Amino acid sequence: MGTVILGTGSCLPKKVVTNLDLEKIVDTSDEWIRTRTGIETRRVGGAGEKTYQIASAAAHEALIMSGLRVDEIDLLIVGTISSHMLMPSCACFVQKEIGAFNAFAYDVNAACSGFLYGLDIGDKQIRADHDAKVLVIGAETLSSRLNWQDRNTCIVFGDGAGAAVLGYSAEEHREVVGVNYFSDGRLWELLYMHNSPSTNPELRVEDNPGVHIVMEGREVFKHAVKAMEDAVLGLLEKTGIAIGDIDLVIPHQANMRILNKVLERLELPKEKVVLNVMKYGNTSAASIPIALDETNRADKLKRGDLVLFCAFGGGFTWGATLLRW
8 A cells, every 4th residue: 555656648749850850950860870779750849839738738648547636636746857937837837737726836857867756756745645646747848958960969859748646545565665766966067958048147157058958978878877777776675576576667768778788787578678769769757657658558557566667867866666556
């Protein structure tokens, strides 16, 4: 008994950008992208598809599945690094859009780990109050935060949103089994995104290249693989659960090279792992909830399954969550 996911939802922008499309705007090729990332297509937001709008659409689908009314939501959390405004938060815009006025709302800035961090906050809220209902969303429009001349980043990232409604279940063996989260601000220069330049000259950051993602891909690769491996193994040690007992793994969809290396180190068979990075690219905080919703709607989750989530993002932030479905 404990925190469970009552409903899931997702929303992907309509526009599909292929590797061949990217060949026309940056020095790259379909073969180069597939070989290094495994990505074939990604979604890019258009009119009416701001971060809060796709987040709201995903939330709507999750609420329908959960059977809850929007006024039953007590807490609304959005994991994002690409809200269309700094203030108000994306969560407040979602609140307005869907009418969740009985909830309090805020954003979590943890890059690709944002949804899992939000899931942990929601779980703790429900542990404190079994009547609480929490809506957790991961949503990004990273197309608005890319340097489209940088082939190391513009080929990797995509837009999308995923959501989950959390509540309490008194049913035996349904709960968040454990979490294992970390961060390390010392390594921020390997993956970062500046804010707009300060209007106060004395507080201006030197060498600000603009409000877009900057990434040292090779270094990020090394840290991401080791961090996710350690987070998962540490969580299994804490919970006393063997890797072979895991029914399904839904990892952050960073790129296929990172995912393949993590699976190899953990000795996880691919049939137990959800992979959709080839379709959507790296959608940061949205990647896990999108993959979760697709899996859920395909009826690939059954009651009592042990489901493992793991993520790694800028900051650095990383960690793993184990849930009994």
